[in-house]
Amino acid sequence: MKSGSNLERVLAAGQFAVTAECGPPRGADPEKVLKKAEFVKGNVDACNVTDNQTSVVRMSSLAGCLLVRQSGTEPLLQMVVRDRNRIALQSDLLGASALGVRNLLCLSGDHQKFGDDPQAKNVFDIDSIQLIHLVKTMRDDGVFPSGEKLDGAPKFFIGCAVNPFADPFEIRVPRFKLKADAGADFVQTQCIYNMDTFTRYMEEAKKMGLHERVKILAGVTPLKSVGMAKFMNKMVAGIDIPEPVIKRLADEPKEKQAAKGIEMCIEQIQQLKEMEGIAGVHVMAIEWEEKLNEIIGGAGLLPRPVVDEGETER
Amino acid sequence: MITGTPKPIEEILEMIEPYEKIIVAGCFGCVTVCRVGGEKEVQVLASTLRLAREAGGRPLEIREVCLERQCDPEYLDPMRPYVEDYQAVLSIACGAGIQFMAEKFARTPLLPGINTGFLGVTERQGEWAERCQGCGDCVLHLTGGICPVTRCAKSLFHGPCGGSVGGICEVSRDVPCGWQLIIDRLKALDQLENYGKLKPYKGWSSARDGGPRRIIREDMI
Amino acid sequence: MSISIVLLPCTGRIEEAVLLRAFEKGADGVMVIGCLEGDCHYVNGNIRARARVGRVAGILETIGFGPERVRMYNLSAGEGAAFARFTGEFVDQVQTLGPSPINLARGQQNQESTEEVAAT
């Protein structure tokens, strides 16, 4: 066990893992986090806590993680390289590990242009792949990247994101491989709608044996309406929703589209479960956490297994 | 070349508000080439300021000059005899030129008439684009001659990020994804294997993060 | 209000400083009259002139003279009637705006407006 986290254990046991995510509030009220965490609780193996997603300022990811854990779910700390230089990154990692956070997701972070503070100076001292490498060095070698010895190495189950739908397609898998080479233990994918492209992606990844080196959690997001589907397809970089998917929603009357979206999401999870190399799903029910239970239960993934192996959570 | 854009007239008018008699100084160097600070722009700016001030009831006397370069001491000398006859110098050279002039003429306030931009190229008439950040540690040989530090909005060393769509960066429709360019170029050069290598963390000490930089070449002194 | 015509080889010769200088010398408005677009005797001089006139209009706006004091018109050499219509229209426009701020400041009574014409 590299970190001993619940997620790592579930995956190590060969169980189909489920994660979800939880965005911290735009304020200091812990209740907001706790309320969201209630919806998550019992439905997942770990819950991502986002780090100033889309460059909109929110409660810090680490604080969010602690609140999530408090409500009884294992947190997964997201960390972007946009806002911290390598000094801050190392320091925050040590702190998170000390406070018992065991899952980590290394990200670049959206450009500040999209947030409330487009005038901010970004950092990007190192990039997300270099962050993976940095965490792995600290965890496995017990040294800082500078070569100085650590007084107690941090323990993390190291993850990162991959997007099979971004351009150019031909380097999507090589880039995945770079992340594996840098030391990623698991990946969560961008939400998948185009199963054809994703299948091709997986074929390539499998050819390189990546599914054996890294646990792949497939990302899904239930669509609330045809409007949301069209908007995401058009406006969100790296999201590819094929026309038939949109049409299936559009064929429903407006008031039934949400239910249809959930039905489609469940179907998709079941398909993914059958796909070789997929170790779990990451369900991103954006501002729709209350449906997690319905979706995950509907996909036959409840209750979540309890895997005991070695040490348990403190 | 160093590029720049004119400062808004309102901002300049505010800057020169206290003065009745100023010099508008252009530069025949980079800012002439990028058409923001040459003789022509001196004339346009001077005329504009005179109009605005006289219309406001406070005529402004302007001496229009254009120096060979504002970043070499010898070229500043011709201004010395008369610079103190004026209350301020409004320079439309780059920030380097303006500062250098400020150092040389200690008793005269120096005002910037342009916003200095970046090290860029003329993509076509009237359109300039950034190519280099002067980071002091060039990796162009590894990236197909395209700089990830400058051309990627996030200066990633292992791009592209998920924000690359159809070769365009999510930051702006007009910005090509630097990493798409690098990959295309590596492919054309048959050097795609360079992509698959992990790159070490960049040392930023040679860039601006190391503090104001200075080059001293003993052999040339 | 009266009009003075300054002959140019092509509106492509007109430049921002010249247009601004006309205002410094007391013009209340400046028309730039070139060939029809796509029909420039010198290929694209009128297109370039249009851009420069646009820039000057922007400058005039920021310094409170009003962008309407400078305008580009396109005419073919045979369109005397249209020329008269354009000048009438422009003079009316400038008259509505009144004397340019600089003329007001100078206390000038006689209002004038110059105009530049491209000969082809």
Place this chain on the structure above:
Amino acid sequence: MTQSVNKQQSPGVTGAVLVIGGGIGGMQSALDLAEAGFRVYLVESAPAIGGKMAQLDKTFPTNDCSMCIVSPKLVEVGRHRNIELLTHSEVLGLDGQAGNFTARIAQHARYVDADKCTGCGLCELACPVTRISWFAEPPLPDEKKKRPKARDKTVLPGVAPVSPGDMAVWTFTVDAERCSRCGACFRACLHGAVSWQKKEIAVINQDRCIGCGACYAACPEQFQAITVDQAPDLDKSLGAALYARSQEIIKQRGGRLRGDCIRCGLCVLMCRKVMEIGALTMVEEGIEVGRDICQVCGACASVCPVEFLEVEWLTDKPVRPLLNAFNEGLNLRKPVNILYPQAVPRVPVIDAVSCVRLNTGACGTCQSVCGVGAIDYDQVERQREITIGSVIFSPGIEVFDARMRGEFGYGVYKNVVTSIEFERLLSASGPTSGSVVRPGDGKHPRTIAWIQCVGSRDHSCNRDYCSSVCCMYAAKEAFIAREHDSSIEPTIFYIDQRSFGKNFDRYINRVQENQVRLVRAMVSRVFEDPLTGDLELRYADDSGAVVAEVFDLVVLSVGLQVSEKNKELAGRLGIELDGFGFARTDGFTPLAASRPGVFVSGACNGPKDIPETVSEASGAAQAAAVGIAGARGSQLVRQELPPEKVVEPDEELRIGVFVCHCGSNIASVVDVAAVADYARSLPHVVFADHPLYTCSQDSVERIRDLIGEHNLNRVVVSACSPRTHEPLFMSTLRQAGINKYFFDMANIRDQCSWVHPLEPEKATEKAKRLMRMAVANVSQAEPLSELEFAVEPSLLVIGGGVAGMSAAVEAAGQGFTVYLVEQQEELGGQVRQLQRSLDGRKFAPYLESLRQRVLGNERIRVFTKAALIEQNGFVGSFDSEIMTASGGSRTIRHGATLVATGAREYRPALYGLGERDEVVTQTDLEAILAREPRRVVGWSSIVMLQCAGSRCSEHLDYCSRNCCNQAVKNSLHLKQLNPDIRIDVLYRDMRCYGLFELEYRRARLAGVNFIRFDPQQHTPQVGVAGERLDIVAFDPSIRRPVTLRPDLLVLSTGLVPNDTEELATMLRIPRNEHNFFIEAHAKLRPVDLASEGVFLAGTAHGPKNVSETIVQAQAAVARAATILAKDKLTLSGVFSVVDPAHCAVCLTCVRACPYGVPVITEEHTAYINPALCQGCGICVAECPAKTITLGRFRDDNLYAKLGSYQSAEPIAEPRSA
């Protein structure tokens, strides 16, 4: 300075050419010849040159303004020293032979002395006559002229209240000495202002007099006892005074507003005292009219300031309006008339039919107002003989008389107009100032129909040919009409869309996109609704049903035809015409008339549009020049000039100012003396004067003397437009020995007196200002030198096909050295693949003889398997590097370059071409017909498919122009070899333009089936059934599909240009998206390319047939000869100069120049070659370092003008070289 005709010894031929016809063709021929060193006599029957093109509004397919592009040509012809213009003239006969002809020319009486006339137009303004009068029989020799007496009188009632002092008043007094005490004045005065008693002298009470002049009119002729005072212009004539007073009253009243009679008395005085009729009298109720004696000249109405009189009310005789022929009779003119505002020469002609002076001896107003004494009523027709070496016949065409097609109602229905009339309605300078209105009621039409082929393709009225231009001009008129008024809905009814020229199809598409409806239908009749004037058209639609549709206006697209007058003229010249009156020529010498030494060009050589006419005109100039090349330069007028004074840097500025009266054109409004006085007060002005006509011969000479007398070194003329007059004054300066750029002109006519006639004080102030600005400008003038470059008299021809070889032979014929470069091993080009020309003659013998003429000519150096790899230099002196197959290269120097790179047949992989033996192209078919004619007997059915790969975006997106004619030619040949063969031609539009229409008709009569298809509805399907081809086409005539199983499918494929990418870049000559070269101007410079000194001929320009190619080759050589025939080229002194001192080598000028002239040199500075600079000033304005200046338009010049327009600024130090 002396002017002399330099008569060198010539080798038996005369170095002069007679050009008949002053339209665009004749002008082009004249200019090309004069520039190439020949003297030209240009004879035009109209009073001014310009022809049909001057009447057009816009031109297709570029929508260029016709007058804008033609007027520089007019000026150039008018000013050319070696072109003698004989307008209002006619050729009576031609004797002699090629090389030495004598022509007899009649110069009709113009009644205006062209040498004296300055074109001010005052005569036309003052002339009161507006109708063709019914003149009384002239008195018999011994009969005394007597005043007519009215018997039939009526009164036009309506008098406005008038009191003394209301109007600009003349004063009348009785001359006691002469008064006969008859009391006529007393009786005539309606205002009690005359006191008289029997046997007493009458006295006029000035307090009661309203100045109507009734007394003056009534005073018997033999006494003339009443004198008039305070009458401006009465010293000239009463007519002049009446005009002046009429204008004055109009001015006072603020315009010519219709109203009751204001008792000004002008009409009465005009009729009685000027026209010597006396049909009008003032009576209590109004004006009494002697209806029977009115001569209906319209003079009374034309001086009436309130439009009280209508000529139609005055008489029972038919009123015959004097229609303006230039405006196609859509408005009125005066007997003395300048044909149109831009006319060259700008000299009026007095119409002998309507002029009152010439018919009755009365009036004479125009003569009295002419300030230079140019009116000469005694002028008579003058005959003269001229000797010339060649003759060019280019009299042009007239339009078909639409009355011959009575079913359309032209001449009966007012709202049916011809296309040329519509052209005038569109024109900004036309009768309606460009407003589209119905002639019937002045309403703006919303729906307009064009009916095509009126007087074209019509066997019934002996107009079997296609007029070639109507499809395009109709589309243009419809398009422009919508541009004028976007609510107009145009519809064009046509048979075939014959948009066969370069970029024409694209234009038609654009027109359709702009909501012009095209309907393929023949209109059978037009009916007028007599109440509304609307017109109902009947036609058969696609389904065959007869449709009736109503339009507001109908335009008949009338065809072109040769006028009877020109047929007679051709007879006098002894040249043969065909049955329609077009000149007979041979396809391989397309411009040579039947009489040697006489050449034809333009539409008299078959209907054609402007660019083809211009090509032919240049080509005819070439043909005319070849035979007399030995006498080049022998008849030229040369000018010798004194040396130019060098201006010293510290020389004092001495400015002379001349303020022109322009007769009264300027002086009637502007106080020219005051302007001249003001000029003297300006700094540095040492002399000022105000001549009556500054441009008259004596004034110009005086200016020359004054420059010497006062030691002037700068001159300003305040007069009219620099566009027309600046060259004259500039050359005057040069003749006086000072640099001609020390000059400026203020246009105080157009910009002061013409636009502000009602505000003389303000106009005068403005004239002062404009003059002051010119003085300021000239104070900043720099002497500019006009650079001279030696010319290498040799021509580089690229391409050895028919175009290139013809050009080589032609150029060598003019005595120039020719370098002919051909990529292939053999000369001949694409025509080597072809068999017969459209007139059925074999190409092989022609090609062989042409080849021999090239190879046997010692002036032609041929390089085969060779290519041009580099060209440097500029017009007059290019250096070109030619690489040959051996790998060797050589550099040649030449003055001009001719591009004739040609085109080849397009062979698309379509319909089985290249796969199946029975699918061939038209070229393949021709080869079979030539080599294996017996195969034809074995065929029973052939299908030809037109536009195979043409006019479609996937293949060639243009029409290749030849294919329809080729299909017709080959069909006829097949029918000749095997009369029983069935031929089906599947086509979209049969584009047998011009006289090729006759062949198309012949083919139809010979039984060839023509089946139209519309690719948007039914493209023919080509398949295979069993072993045979199986073609299904929809036949619109029976409205059902037909299946064809031919022995052979012949594809009419188009032409594609040869690869010229490198050449285009090297010579900086642009190509269009189909890779054909783009000529310098689509209309007027069809064989010039954008780079100066580089010309174009043949299919590299666009698809064309062999005759058209030969014409272009001749034309391109004529254009090149205008350079090569000169020893040196003189270029304008106005060009851009880079001062390297501050050049930042930023490339801004390099990128901004539309001609690609600036370059960065090895000395690290931008350089602008003066020989290439066009002088637009774009680079000057763009240069961020302000280090480029342009001759007369430097910042100093512009700032001086701007600085002086509010008040005289102290003038900056004079600039000097």
